Amino acid sequence: MDRIDRRILMALQRNGRLTNVELAQEVGLSPSPCLRRVRLLEESGVIERYVALLDPERIGFGMSLFVRVWLKSQDEETVQQFIAGIRPLGEVVECHLMAGDCDFLLRVVAADLTAFRRFQAERLARIPCVLSLKTDIPMQKVKLTSELPLAMD
Numbered sequence: 262m263d264r265i266d267r268r269i270l271m272a273l274q275r276n277g278r279l280t281n282v283e284l285a286q287e288v289g290l291s292p293s294p295c296l297r298r299v300r301l302l303e304e305s306g307v308i309e310r311y312v313a314l315l316d317p318e319r320i321g322f323g324m325s326l327f328v329r330v331w332l333k334s335q336d337e338e339t340v341q342q343f344i345a346g347i348r349p350l351g352e353v354v355e356c357h358l359m360a361g362d363c364d365f366l367l368r369v370v371a372a373d374l375t376a377f378r379r380f381q382a383e384r385l386a387r388i389p390c391v392l393s394l395k396t397d398i399p400m401q402k403v404k405l406t407s408e409l410p411l412a413m414d
Contacts, residue, residue, distance in 0.1 A: 262307070265290065267411045269298055270307070274408040277311045314407065322370040326377055327397040329363035332390050339390045340364075346388035352380050363395070 268288040272279060279287070285295035302308045317323065332339050340358065343365065347356050355368035369385075371377035377396075386394060 264413060266298060266302060266307075267413055269295070269302065271408075271411050273299075273308070274411075317370055321372050324371045324373060324377060325399065325402070326369045326371065327399070328367040328369055328381075328385070329395045329397070330365040330367060331392045331394075332364045333392045334390070335364060342390045343388060346390070350380075350384060352384075 265288055269284065272284055272287045281292050281296045281299070284299070285292045288295065290298070299308070317325065330343070332343055344356075347353055347365075347367070352369050352371060353367050354370055355366075357366045358364070359366050369377065369380070371380060381394065381396070385391070
């Protein structure tokens with residue numbers, strides 16, 4: 262990946278709806294070589310997919326909460342059972358297997374605390390291998406980005 266590829270990626274991270282002509286102008290290429298580079302970045306998996314970023318509050322998910330999860334055991338079967346239980350839960354927008362104090366860290370979205378409490382009691386806590394849950398409620402969103410820092414060398 263060279264400097265031009267990085268410029269392409271930075272531009273697409275900011276606006277994935279750029280036309281090829283607009284992208285080519287922004288990175289200083291003609292359209293054909295620009296399109297060829299984008300296709301190579303897609304084929305190599307550097308560009309995984311294109312998405313629309315939604316405003317959670319405008320669609321009824323005004324709260325984002327962090328849930329630390331402890332499992333009854335840390336063996337592979339238990340971990341896989343939890344992963345299988347968490348995958349279909351749409352409210353869980355991030356799930357990370359952790360090293361350290363807890364076993365998993367989740368980011369969960371909900372309309373409000375009542376909706377979250379219902380989700381936690383009726384769905385999350387009912388995954389059979391869950392030992393305990395601790396919820397952290399952020400008070401203010403300071404930074405949230407999907408852009409990766411691409412050094413230009």
